Amino acid sequence: MSTLNQPTERTRATSDWREPGFGHGAGLVAGREVSTRLRSKAFLITTGLLMLSVLVTVILSSVLGGTASGPTKVAVVGAASSVVTEPSGLESVPADDLAAAEQLLRDGEVDAIVAPTESVADAGFTAAAPGSAGAASAGLDVTVIGLDQAPGSIASALAIQPPTAIIDPAPADPLLAYFVAFGFGIVFFFAAITFGSTIAASVVEEKQTRIVEILLSTVSARQLLTGKVLGNSILAFGQIIAIAALAIVGLAVTGQRILLGGLGPSVLWFVAFFIVGFVMLAALFAATAATVSRSEDVGGVTTPVTMLVMIPYFLIIFFNDNPTVLTIMSYVPFSAPVGMPVRVFLEQAEWWEPILSLVILAATAALAVLVGERVYRNSLLRTGARVPFMQALRG
Amino acid sequence: MLELDHLTKRYGDRLALDDVSFTVGDGRLTGFVGGNGAGKTTTMRIALGVLSSDGGSVRLDGQPITAADRRRFGYMPEERGLYPKMKVLEQTVYLARLHGWTPAAARRNAIDLLERLGLGERLNDAVESLSLGNQQRAQIAAALVHRPEVLVLDEPFSGLDPMAVDTVQAVLADEAAKGAPVLFSSHQLDVVERLCDDLVIIAGGRIRAAGSRDALREQHGSNRWELLTAGDAGWVRDVPGVTVVSFDGGWALFETETDASRQAVLAEAVRRGEVVSFTREQTTLAQIFREVVQ
Numbered sequence: 241m242s243t244l245n246q247p248t249e250r251t252r253a254t255s256d257w258r259e260p261g262f263g264h265g266a267g268l269v270a271g272r273e274v275s276t277r278l279r280s281k282a283f284l285i286t287t288g289l290l291m292l293s294v295l296v297t298v299i300l301s302s303v304l305g306g307t308a309s310g311p312t313k314v315a316v317v318g319a320a321s322s323v324v325t326e327p328s329g330l331e332s333v334p335a336d337d338l339a340a341a342e343q344l345l346r347d348g349e350v351d352a353i354v355a356p357t358e359s360v361a362d363a364g365f366t367a368a369a370p371g372s373a374g375a376a377s378a379g380l381d382v383t384v385i386g387l388d389q390a391p392g393s394i395a396s397a398l399a400i401q402p403p404t405a406i407i408d409p410a411p412a413d414p415l416l417a418y419f420v421a422f423g424f425g426i427v428f429f430f431a432a433i434t435f436g437s438t439i440a441a442s443v444v445e446e447k448q449t450r451i452v453e454i455l456l457s458t459v460s461a462r463q464l465l466t467g468k469v470l471g472n473s474i475l476a477f478g479q480i481i482a483i484a485a486l487a488i489v490g491l492a493v494t495g496q497r498i499l500l501g502g503l504g505p506s507v508l509w510f511v512a513f514f515i516v517g518f519v520m521l522a523a524l525f526a527a528t529a530a531t532v533s534r535s536e537d538v539g540g541v542t543t544p545v546t547m548l549v550m551i552p553y554f555l556i557i558f559f560n561d562n563p564t565v566l567t568i569m570s571y572v573p574f575s576a577p578v579g580m581p582v583r584v585f586l587e588q589a590e591w592w593e594p595i596l597s598l599v600i601l602a603a604t605a606a607l608a609v610l611v612g613e614r615v616y617r618n619s620l621l622r623t624g625a626r627v628p629f630m631q632a633l634r635g
Numbered sequence: 636m637l638e639l640d641h642l643t644k645r646y647g648d649r650l651a652l653d654d655v656s657f658t659v660g661d662g663r664l665t666g667f668v669g670g671n672g673a674g675k676t677t678t679m680r681i682a683l684g685v686l687s688s689d690g691g692s693v694r695l696d697g698q699p700i701t702a703a704d705r706r707r708f709g710y711m712p713e714e715r716g717l718y719p720k721m722k723v724l725e726q727t728v729y730l731a732r733l734h735g736w737t738p739a740a741a742r743r744n745a746i747d748l749l750e751r752l753g754l755g756e757r758l759n760d761a762v763e764s765l766s767l768g769n770q771q772r773a774q775i776a777a778a779l780v781h782r783p784e785v786l787v788l789d790e791p792f793s794g795l796d797p798m799a800v801d802t803v804q805a806v807l808a809d810e811a812a813k814g815a816p817v818l819f820s821s822h823q824l825d826v827v828e829r830l831c832d833d834l835v836i837i838a839g840g841r842i843r844a845a846g847s848r849d850a851l852r853e854q855h856g857s858n859r860w861e862l863l864t865a866g867d868a869g870w871v872r873d874v875p876g877v878t879v880v881s882f883d884g885g886w887a888l889f890e891t892e893t894d895a896s897r898q899a900v901l902a903e904a905v906r907r908g909e910v911v912s913f914t915r916e917q918t919t920l921a922q923i924f925r926e927v928v929q
Contacts, residue, residue, distance in 0.1 A: 247819060255737075256737050256739070256740030257735050257736050257740065258735050258737070259703060259735060260706070260734065260735035262732065264735070265733055268729065268732055268733055269733075272729060274723070276718075276720075286925060297672070343786060389745055445718070446716075446718075449710060449716040449717065449718065449719060450714035450715060450716030451716040451717055451718060453680075453710075453712040453714065453716070454710060454712060454717075454730065454777060454778075455733070457683045457684070457705065457706075457708060457710040458683045458706055458730070458733045458734055458781075459733055460702075574929070607860065616665055621680070623714070
């Protein structure tokens with residue numbers, strides 16, 4: 241460099257070099273995290289297995305769903321028996337009147353009731369698809385009644401297209417609610433554990449190989465941490481989007497109904513909570529990992545963080561039908577990313593509740609990042625024995 | 636010029652650095668010598684800004700040093716480290732880019748440097764697959780790829796094979812010749828002695844000696860002299876005020892307390908016949924080191 245001959249003015253005026261800013265360094269660190277992981281066989285194999293299992297699940301549910309045993313039983317009231325014919329695949333169970341039919345339905349003897357629309361209108365059941373009554377122009381005017389959800393498949397099996405009605409309207413199918421809770425839970429749990437431990441491993445790798453000292457002479461601990469969290473977040477979202485896309489395409493190809501209709505708002509909330517929650521956990525994983533110097537010790541030291549993810553996850557899975565537990569869990573920062581979207585799906589949450597919960601989560605995440613960065617910065621150059629947490633915090 | 640001014644650092648109750656001050660001049664190769672735990676690494680980490688001091692300051696050309704200045708430092712930590720699974724070139728380019736070089740320029744710098752270090756054939760090999768010597772060369776590349784203007788190298792010669800020692804020596808001399816202040820620490824006193832212009836000796840967190848190598852030698856000069864004559868030198872024993880330490884035919888190593896007795900030996904030697912050489916015994920760095928750290 242010609243500037244070396246003028247030691248009093250150490251500036252580089254060249255188009256090849258620019259004073260690097262915060263984003264430049266963090267971006268490069270994030271880029272390295274992503275490209276390293278994408279080239280890691282372990283990562284590719286795990287992702288492949290995960291996608292394979294999703295595909296297998298989709299195909300199995302298609303195959304098993306197609307071989308449902310026996311004809312579906314329906315109670316027929318009065319003249320409605322004429323519309324339930326053999327080719328429809330339905331078996332009619334005659335009932336004396338609507339009350340008797342309702343008893344059969346509540347007892348689980350039948351899956352639905354087919355009754356003349358005029359008698360249904362008098363009984364005051366909830367119409368599942370208002371305005372479709374006019375469709376039954378040919379023959380008798382009938383309505384198909386389900387217990388807690390619209391008996392769509394039975395209605396469509398009939399030769400004519402009757403309107404449908406429900407006895408006890410439920411906001412959502414409880415089984416579907418369980419699957420939604422389970423789905424959000426497993427996605428968050430899996431992503432947090434996988435990419436959290438990836439961050440932890442990457443922090444310790446840099447510490448163990450001592451390259452962190454070279455890095456710290458160029459970039460700040462904050463840039464390094466930001467880059468790591470950013471890079472692994474991109475990977476986590478990428479993997480989830482890929483899996484979701486595979487599942488949706490798989491369901492569509494195998495001709496299964498995609499039950500995403502009522503999921504829209506809860507999925508959007510889930511994404512928002514996931515992003516903030518993931519940043520919080522990533523900072524905690526990075527900070528705890530930075531206190532040890534060998535990769536063998538990462539598992540032990542990050543266990544408390546793993547527990548923070550695991551316990552709320554199981555609480556949500558087991559108590560998704562308990563509104564009190566669910567309400568509490570939807571405000572606790574570690575379970576909110578799963579709890580609140582589930583409540584939004586179940587329509588249990590007021591409009592302001594997810595916003596409040598997200599603010600709480602964001603505040604906790606900000607605190608986690610501040611504390612995490614401090615512990616991370618103060619531990620990076622201390623090799624050997626594990627750095628006590630309080631000492632790392634004080635610096 | 637890099638100036639370290641009254642640095643102190645505590646680790647808990649232990650005072651790791653106690654009022655450490657010295658300068659590294661432009662174009663000067665400055666050797667930094669001390670035993671294990673003397674405070675070399677702590678001092679260098681503070682100079683680099685990877686560690687903060689509890690007192691004192693680091694200045695570059697008279698100005699308090701900034702993060703931007705430090706990015707123009709080339710640093711080789713004592714604990715070597717690169718990403719083991721990353722390719723040599725990729726890794727070197729990555730470090731250059733972190734320092735602010737554009738991708739194209741970073742690549743150019745990296746290839747130039749790696750070829751100069753004899754790693755031209757191994758650009759796309761993972762670091763972990765390289766021999767230890769080549770890993771050390773890659774480490775040097777990591778310290779120099781961003782064209783640093785100040786070098787701070789912690790034990791750059793430790794663990795090197797003789798060929799790599801030569802390479803590193805040449806690189807350091809090269810950088811100093813270009814005007815960069817170069818500070819390097821080493822346990823290998825012979826290497827430091829051969830290479831450095833200036834010397835800083837630290838022990839127990841305190842600077843024990845600092846200055847140019849020649850001045851230090853002068854200061855800690857020995858009172859032993861060597862005489863080599865064509866004939867037998869046994870007569871030296873009889874000169875008053877002289878103690879012969881060692882003697883072999885025409886060669887004698889002796890100690891004198893006064894200039895007069897030394898001159899008497901020389902005069903007598905000249906009177907007796909041929910004097911091949913008459914020199915002061917060379918003080919080695921090892922001797923100076925032992926003397927000042929005690």
